[in-house]
Amino acid sequence: MNRKKEMTAGFLFIAPSILLIVLLIGYPMIYNFIISFHKVPVNPKKPMQFVNFGNFTKTLADPSFYKALGVTVFFTLLVVFLSTAVGLAVAILLNRRFFGKKIVKALILLPYIVPSVSLIFAWKYMFNNTYGIVNYLFVDVLGLFERAPLWFDRPASAFVLVTLFCVWKFFPYAFMSFYAILQTIDRTLYEAADVDGANGWQKFKVITLQEIKPVLATVVTLRTIWVFYMYTEVALLSGQVKTISVYLYENAFSMRDMGKAAAISILLFAIIFSFIMLVRKKVFKYE
Amino acid sequence: MSKKKKKKIVRGIFFYAGILLLMAVILIPFFFMVTVSLKSAKEAIQVPPTVLPEALTLQHYKDIFNANIFxxxxxxxxxxxxxxxxxxxxxxxxxxxxxxxxxxxxxxxxxxxxxxxxxxxxxxxxxxxxxxxxxxxxxxxxxxxxxxxxxxxxxxxxxxxxxxxxxxxxxxxxxxxxxxxxxxxxxxxxxxxxxxxxxxxxxxxxxxxxxxxxxxxxxxxxxxxxxxxxxxxxxxxxxxxxxxxxxxxxxxxxxxxxxxxxxxxxxxxxxxxxxxxxxxxx
CATH class of the missing domain: 1.10.3720.10 (MetI-like)
Structure with a gap:
């Protein structure tokens, strides 16, 4: 078959996908940029009004923006670090032969596969203020707290709860990635280290960490973007944790200030974009 | 029993304890999902909570598939x-x-x-x-x-x-x-x-x-x-x-x-x- 035919087929096969992505990701992003310089009337039939950098100055002068950003950065660091660390620890723990391994490996994935909306009902039930099992255990049985913490109603305890939930739900993803790469590490490396008298930590640092580095970098980057933008789990579990996504959503659909919401989106994108550039340069050493 | 064998057994116990803890953390929310779905509405909000349903009921499953109710x-x-x-x-x-x-x-x-x-x-x-x-x-x-x-x-x-x-x-x-x-x-x-x-x-x-x-x-x-x-x-x-x-x-x-x-x-x-x-x- 000749080259020209192959080229035409290639273009034809890829065209619908490219078209959709340009139309529904590329163009909306540009449109986002345009909206961010306008005041947008609630009535979609009325024209937008150019306000220059008005939405940006308004956002940057809003204390809730910085608060939301701070909460989100802290939340992202915690969730990414903990879910990666737990995922890695479990992958190392399971990286051996033992009775019941297949079923254990399958069950670990449950929090990751089951829809968040379902999981959140279970968590809300367990952490319920009056009849939840967690408060029953902590307060009545163990006596850890004087009074039952209202998990969902205070920003600080709700933050803890949402963080716990997200680590629980997302560590299986890290586990899967690490488990796969651990299988490929040559056993003889560890045997050689044993001969040299290395302890567990040294073996981890010198062999395991070096071998899993590429996967670690990918897991951390992708998860960071993901947790930074996360809306569903945070919004479903508690109204008290105001991350930047919740802040954006409220500006767009509760306050109906689309111009400001678009400006927030652009700022968010700028933050994530700089983060990725930094990671590519420092971690992946791309130029 | 040799020292080496003893060490192996202790390590095995710790290992399985770790696995059990892991499984508990993973599965407890699912355990409540299943048991509460089989409990009566009253038993679900009882203090202190019951671990297993006292009276099993499939009523909730019937209800969710009944378009008039849910x-x-x-x-x-x-x-x-x-x-x-x-x-x-x-x-x-x-x-x-x-x-x-x-x-x-x-x-x-x-x-x-x-x-x-x-x-x-x-x-x-x-x-x-x-x-x-x-x-x-x-x-x-x-x-x-x-x-x-x-x-x-x-x-x-x-x-x-x-x-x-x-x-x-x-x-x-x-x-x-x-x-x-x-x-x-x-x-x-x-x-x-x-x-x-x-x-x-x-x-x-x-x-x-x-x-x-x-x-x-x-x-x-x-x-x-x-x-x-x-x-x-x-x-x-x-x-x-x-x-x-x-x-x-x-x-x-x-x-x-x-x-x-x-x-x-x-x-x-x-x-x-x-x-x-x-x-x-x-």
Missing amino acids: PFLKYFKNSLYVSVLAASISLVLGIMAGYALSKLRFPGRMTISNSFYCVYMFSGILLIVPLYRLLSSVGLYNHREALIIIMVVQTLPTSIYMLKGFFDTIPQEIEEAGKIDGLNYVQSIFYIVIPISVSGIVSVFVYAFMIAWNDFLYATIFLSSSDLFTLPIGLNSLFNRPDYIWGRMMAAALVTSVPVVIMYAFSEFLMKKGTTEGGVKG
């Missing part, structure tokens, strides 16, 4: 409609694009392959404002089709990337043999590429289906009448009413999880089977 089936159908269509379209487009990127040489192919990573930066919350305005302006507000289109686009980059990876493992010779027999590109996809990559294709469908099935964010933005609600927003709205019943919510939560868990297990099964068969051939 609109679960309606939401289920909406979710199914959105997820099946979105996953199918994403899969078909993904097969075409993945095939082009894997097997056909054309200008720009490398650039496209390398830029999939970027799309991650534009997902979810970032596009809610422009997509809301754009799709509303073409009359798709409060239509499930808006959700389908968005789910296709949100899953497409990963679908293409995954499928390209599966197609890359098909040896060039197999396809060339087909070409000699006079197959064109479309026939080659249908008769050679798809049959060889069944397990990969299923896993991509499952991936896209799960994303669409779980979507909450875009559903809240685009769907306003409860007749069109998908499961995530439908169940959440029922939960926010003061008269919700725990058992019913838990039964609904469990039945909501069943399709994705089964599909995921099935695709894993196919994958495992695929790799062992491949090993025999190689």
Whole structure:
């Protein structure tokens, strides 16, 4: 078959996908940029009004923006670090032969596969203020707290709860990635280290960490973007944790200030974009 | 007993204790989902809580499938409609694009392959404002089709990337043999590429289906009448009413999880089977 035919087929096969992505990701992003310089009337039939950098100055002068950003950065660091660390620890723990391994490996994935909306009902039930099992255990049985913490109603305890939930739900993803790469590490490396008298930590640092580095970098980057933008789990579990996504959503659909919401989106994108550039340069050493 | 053997036993005990703790942390929420769905409404909110149901009841499961009591089936159908269509379209487009990127040489192919990573930066919350305005302006507000289109686009980059990876493992010779027999590109996809990559294709469908099935964010933005609600927003709205019943919510939560868990297990099964068969051939 000749080259020209192959080229035409290639273009034809890829065209619908490219078209959709340009139309529904590329163009909306540009449109986002345009909206961010306008005041947008609630009535979609009325024209937008150019306000220059008005939405940006308004956002940057809003204390809730910085608060939301701070909460989100802290939340992202915690969730990414903990879910990666737990995922890695479990992958190392399971990286051996033992009775019941297949079923254990399958069950670990449950929090990751089951829809968040379902999981959140279970968590809300367990952490319920009056009849939840967690408060029953902590307060009545163990006596850890004087009074039952209202998990969902205070920003600080709700933050803890949402963080716990997200680590629980997302560590299986890290586990899967690490488990796969651990299988490929040559056993003889560890045997050689044993001969040299290395302890567990040294073996981890010198062999395991070096071998899993590429996967670690990918897991951390992708998860960071993901947790930074996360809306569903945070919004479903508690109204008290105001991350930047919740802040954006409220500006767009509760306050109906689309111009400001678009400006927030652009700022968010700028933050994530700089983060990725930094990671590519420092971690992946791309130029 | 030798010292070495003793040490081994102690380590074994610690290891299994670790596994048990891990399983407990993972499974306890599911344990409550199951037990509460079988408890009476009163027992569910009893203090101190009961561990196992005192009186088993299947009433909640009957209730959620009774349209007069609970609109679960309606939401289920909406979710199914959105997820099946979105996953199918994403899969078909993904097969075409993945095939082009894997097997056909054309200008720009490398650039496209390398830029999939970027799309991650534009997902979810970032596009809610422009997509809301754009799709509303073409009359798709409060239509499930808006959700389908968005789910296709949100899953497409990963679908293409995954499928390209599966197609890359098909040896060039197999396809060339087909070409000699006079197959064109479309026939080659249908008769050679798809049959060889069944397990990969299923896993991509499952991936896209799960994303669409779980979507909450875009559903809240685009769907306003409860007749069109998908499961995530439908169940959440029922939960926010003061008269919700725990058992019913838990039964609904469990039945909501069943399709994705089964599909995921099935695709894993196919994958495992695929790799062992491949090993025999190689």
